[in-house]
Amino acid sequence: MSELLQFLLSGVTVGAVYALVALGFTMIYNASDVVNFAQGEFVMLGGMITVFAHAAGAPLPLAALTAVVATAALGVAMNKLAIEPARGAPVVSLVIITIGASIFIRGAAQLIFGKQIHRFPAFSGEDPIRILGATILPQSLWVIGGAVVIFVGLWLFFTRTLLGRAVLATSNNRLAAQLVGINTPFVMTLSFAMSAGIGALAGVLVTPITLTAYDVGLAFALKGFAAAMLGGMGNPKGALAGGLIVGVLEAMTAGYLSSQYKDAAAFIIIFAVLFFRPQGLFGRQSTDRV
């Protein structure tokens, strides 16, 4: 029993990170129909920039803020320099551009930050907290709490504010959004900034647990992609549910089968979704008016 709870707790922790990555996928997908495979690199940059800002003498909160803002700026730059100039190109070409951007970012990170594994201290110490025979790191609570704050914040943003609704309207029908006076290029830029910032925040929160290196982004992108697919690409609720399911399944696989198979969980989910329910758990069947 305590074993199951232990796996569940670690699954939810890592699942919260996947949910944030999936949320990043969802936001850019909604604004532009593009699946941004550089999403994982944003997570890597979040952790990495915090490490180096902290090492340079900045207190941890300031270092984390720097990382989130710098990564969001990089997301905007990526939109302006790589995606926007190719506007009008087929979506597949844009997706390939994002793969190129992710390779570029990873290469640059290897040059700038080196190949070693980096870390910075956990926010509230390393002493595990005991719950019903299982243990959880204080940092895990930061991860889960951070994800909850982001999801609630975004939910309020999208349901309450004019700008949030403008983003929703743009994802619903870009031309119609322009017709009612919405500045859709700005919405695109905002979506890239927010999803890069969210990715970076996930990286900041999880790095004390998983450590970071220049090439951790790929795994985050794949798991986050699996989570977004499972929940239904383009649906924030789906991103949350998908992330948690992928995380828990991964932890169960590692715990009850073998930790060597844990990465396979995400891939089996991708296959299963594509075979049985391509629109995902929360997705809508697409229909065309004739």
Next chain:
Amino acid sequence: MTLLSIEGLGICFGGIKAVHDVSFAASPGEVVSVIGPNGAGKTTLFNMISGVYRPGSGRVVLNGEDVTAMSPHLLARRGMCRTFQNLQVFQTMTVLENVIAGFHLQESGDVLSDLLNLPAARRRAKDAEAGARELLRRLGLERAAEREAGSLSYGSLKRLEIARAMALKPKVLLLDEPAAGCNAVETEEIDHLIAEIAASGVAVLLVEHDMKLVMRISSHIVVLDHGEKVAEGDPATVSRNPAVIAAYLGADDAAR
């Protein structure tokens, strides 16, 4: 007083002159119809005026300002709105939400008061909803307000698009085939509606195939054929013009 003037607009698609050197003007309260056979370039002309296409030549002047090739969201803020032949609505939102989206342009909400749901934000939302419901009532859609837009019939979607455009309080309204796919009763309703909109001081530009509708409500008609303007004038003049009869109405209609 000229509100909108179109000066020598033209565009080529791969060497084919889709529209060539078309000029005309519209004043507040006028209904200007653009007619012509299929493929004459009517929708292309609309797309250039409303900033969807960048014209190859010519200018669009709105209220004294050159707005050529300005993007649709900026035109909307300057009072030029349009509907589309193939419908551009927010399919997965409700009918009411679609129209409310049109009202948001006049709102000056700030993120903080929206997030905290302050009284000012709530009042704005209430005003927008009341305005949207009033427009839906005028267009006979009030009973469909809570339905998802995608579930509406084609004719109702046409009216929904007009309602949303009117929510923006336009000075110039471009309607691309508003009566297409509507039955006789619905067409007559749209007829009244357009007259009403024009009477309120809006310049209405219309592309429409229903000739009876066009002849009845237009104050000015521009005839296109093969992308060029072949005639313009009031309905009586245009319908007597031999070039128009040859190009558009055809031998059958001329004999009637």
